[in-house]
Amino acid sequence: MTDRRADPHSACWKWLLVVPMILMALSPALCATVSAQSEEDLFSGVTTLVAPYSKNSPVSVDGVITGGEFDSNVTWTTPDTDISISLLHDNDSLYVGISGASWSWVAFGISSDSATTMGFVLIANIGTVFEVEEGLVTNVSDNMVFQPVTGQGAVREFEYSSSGGNTTAELQLALVTSVWSLEPGVVYPTVVATNRTAPTGIPTGVSGDQVHFMGSYLLRQGDSVKNVNELLNGNINPIPSLIAVGILSIGIVAIFIEFVVRRQKQ
């Protein structure tokens, strides 16, 4: 019988442990391509629209956005159509301000259930006037078809105004409707889609570059834009981690030198 202690490296079963360890060590390189091929979450790492809280909303839904109604620090502008979107909320309504030159329609969708079903509000130029319609999308993707919905109860008020080629619209939306229920402290999947060149009329769907996948966050009373910004951008200071990893690495090298390299020189 073989003395296993005298020849410890002879047993093949050890490779059952060796192989997984090597695979573990190489896993970043092996799996990088797999990761790259995996399906991206539509709402992963997206821009978040922040809706500041105001107990007594300063927004007057008259179609004219005046200074002081919305916070210009949290206004987002679509990169393709140059249309600005602003949000604000009070205890029971979400206010949406839209402003831009020569736009034909804007679709604003939000979901509180799952990102696959989303309630939409569509504002469109239907010839000489702008109208608002409520819709629903049951399969959110970059190629969505709207289903008109009546009685959704999302739009409480809507007004718009046009001046010098610039159109401004203001919406008052209910925080609780038949398709969404919004509350502060939660980021909700949101879609903003815009168009400047389409023929007038309510769109039946959106696709491609028209669609912007986003998040919407209703600030809690204790929140500030600054601390939400810290949250969304990651609040980790890398310096402590680098110090700790540096000390650990020095320790590893020192032990290796002490017990392997230095001994070899002796």
Added chain:
Amino acid sequence: MTAESVKTRVSQSRFWRFIDERLGLDALDYDLPKHGNTLPYMLGGITFFAFVILILTGIFLTFFYDPNPATANESVRKIMTDVPLGSFVRSIHYWTAQAVVISVFLHLLRVFITASYKRPRELNWVIGVLLFAVTVTFFFTGTILKWDQESFQGAIENEEISHFLGPAGLPLSPDLAPSVPILARMYSLHIAVLPLVFGAIVLGHLFYVHHFNISPLPWRRKAKDEKEEPREPFMNHLKGIMKYGFVGFVILAILAVAFPAPLGPAPMTGINDATFPLWPLLPLTAVDDLIGLWWIIPATIVPVLFLLAVPFIDRSEELDPRRRRAIVIIFMIGVAAFIVLTLFGISLSPGRTLVGG
């Protein structure tokens, strides 16, 4: 300088004789090989010293911490702003926890490189690996308690992993007690369950360190070589640990003042991957990012199983790391993977933007 042994002190003083008669301190009066008083062989003791700091600062923090999800973040904020020395104590706790991870990791590395796990110390190696696992669990549960976005994300991932594990994951799952917040469970684990487990295991570890004495240097292969090495009292070892421990404490205090423990705002739901954990958990984040959350389970379990199996794989009497190349290379590949994944985790960016931010 040779330290005064306990026995000498006992013989010199009635007071020490009185104390020793009741506490049995002369059990500490034994000799160690001289190399036992070098830094690499004191890492275990230094880790224990750091754990004492963690216990003391942790007890202080429990006086002011509220493990209710609605108020936990605010209570930590109050510790940082309203409690006298609160910010300093929490920051010491934060930095010492990281120092413990470093020292326990280096201690494990030294024990591995010098083959101190070999006969007759196999059981003590297994106990040490369990202590390492308990330390990491301590660290994870501690990062959840501050209940900011980073903690919240950790809790969510913990929940997902517990579901992957099925019934085995029930102790970590909200399903165990749906009406009790997972934060309360983590708090219970951190301040009650883990300290008890740690205390029981570490007593066994210390007992066997004392029982088998310090392991020989890896190049002193013959019993004759060991006998030729000068010996020193164990009290020198304790004094060395205290010396390094206090120097380390001063460094940690400086770090605590220069880089106070971070605290984000109370978490918001509906977002993922907005924050990353502290560096000891970053390799797991990197695994999640590269191949998926499920892979965290084998990435955690396989290395621990490997470490537990080490004394039973490498059963030769050879201690010199240069003559144990196969297993040392495997181990160092694992260490390199840990460092690379940590650095990869640091390099990851949440990639989220806020309007106007």
